[in-house]
Amino acid sequence: MPDPSEHLVTLYHLNDLGPAELRRLLPSHPDLRITEIGPDEDPRDHLGTLETATIVLAPLEKERRITAELLDAMPHCRLLQSVAVGFDGVDHRAAAERGIPVANLPGFNTDAVADWTVGALLYLLRPYAFGHAKVQRGKWGPEGVRGRDVSSLTVGIAGFGNIGRAVARRLDAFGARVLVHDPVPSEPAREYVDLDELAARSDVLTLHMPLNDATRGVIGEDVLRRMPRGSWVLNAGRGGVLDEAAVVRALDSGQLAGAALDVFTEEPLPASSPLRGRTDVLLNPHAAA
Template identity: 45%
Template sequence: MTAPWRILSLPPIADEIVRGLFAPLGDAAEVAFPQPRDRAGLLAALPDADIVIGDFSAKLALDAEAVRAARRLAFVQMPAVGTDSLDVAALTAAGVPVANAAGFNARGVAEWAVGAAFALCRHLAWADRGVRAGGWPQMEVVARRPREVHTQRVGIVGFGAIGAEAARLFAALGCTVSYWTRRPRPEAAATYRELDDLLAQSDILVLALPLTDETRGLIGPERLALMPEGALLVNVARGGIVPDDAVLAALDSGRLAGAALDVFDKEPLAEGHPLRSHEDVLLSPHAAGTSIQSQLNLVSLVRDNVSAAVQGQKVQNVINGLEPQVTRR
């Protein structure tokens, strides 16, 4: 009898959820969890793992040392779109296919970006704080020059599933939408612009691209300075693409009139960080993609892809160029 595949699931996905997902596999697979749930527990559990479900919070990263410890590892499934908690190069060199959950939260994140743009344009959070504090800042809101979203030129940096869906939603509102990505999409309904030109033509800039060595610091102080005076920034991508300090400086200079940030250089955002007290910033705890619909999509995708690996079928969404047929070590 063939030994069961050993699936090592990293936090923060709850144990009972993971067990339920793979119960239909019966004796073909067994699920394990690091004990304790720390670095030492991870390194101790990896040598017996055939499949790893990654940690989207990045607290237990699969770095080069972890990859070396995973002698039997045949497949890694990230329960997220981003793979910055993995040493993808080390996994590729070890012949381990890595799959992400591309598209699972595209609609949810795109809706958050549109909602954040509304909140910034109409100063919703600022007005809410004033009323809760006992004030009635009606004329102060007028003085802040609220805008209607449809009048704004929207630029989207990154045109994967999230960027494309955000473009569609903004266009449906009547916005003029442009985009930049490394490989222009001839089929895109939006207008392609080179990155610096896009920044110069965007009243609302939406970041929706992965964090890589090439994109880290992509939108720094020099590029923010290209934007129109009083522009708005919406970041649903990753912290580090536009550094927090650069955002603060652009806000203080007036180049940016507001920013909606779901992600930060370091998460959680440090207590006392100046972004926490900035009145022109809408803050979110990396939760743009956490709608119930997105969560159901994610659970289904992880279940189906890992089950396919165990059952000898090809997996989907491999991001490191290896064959989607998972071979047991």
């Protein structure tokens, strides 16, 4: 068996923070071996490297997820570290069955994602890009530019963890009415409702839910149909929570006035996606954080 000395293997793309720079940031571990498996590489092609890994940084891409098969190839692994809030990059149940702890990074991107969410909402309510393009073309006037005041809206937040609560605080400052749906109430002063009521009463539905068996596809045709006609939906949580085909149909019918999506069921978003090329959709490349 290979020597199980300390060996950090990262399946998370380090960008400018390469192994040498990462080692410099860990002066108390001068002998730590660091290996990066790049974003275009299949981890299954690096089983020899994974065999000696004691710490593994999980990838963000679902396509390179650390599965039970890969876990079995890591006999010395003592920690799987997700570099995000969610666990999309690792089968944490399979890890638990093998006695390998999995850690995440709760709260590290809370403010950034909350800021993006409120900014995206403002973009939908007051079509800044349309107004800019209008002036650039030499046109003038309020037609197509006027929108709704945030203070006139009821905003439903589905998923009230760190990010959902940060969004609510920002919306409080705008004067919006905030409704919340979450299985675990964390702020008793908030008005908690079930998902059907949340949809029925919300002019804006913003999603900050984890992706699991209970939430996969939970925001679909039925939920969107319950919303007031001409409402908006935003997703800065996980792509698989929202049925994107149902969103397109709701936009086409006028049930939804607009949508803003930072996350998608398939990433990168396929070139054939009907979400592309629309003026009523704001797309972001999973970069709200």
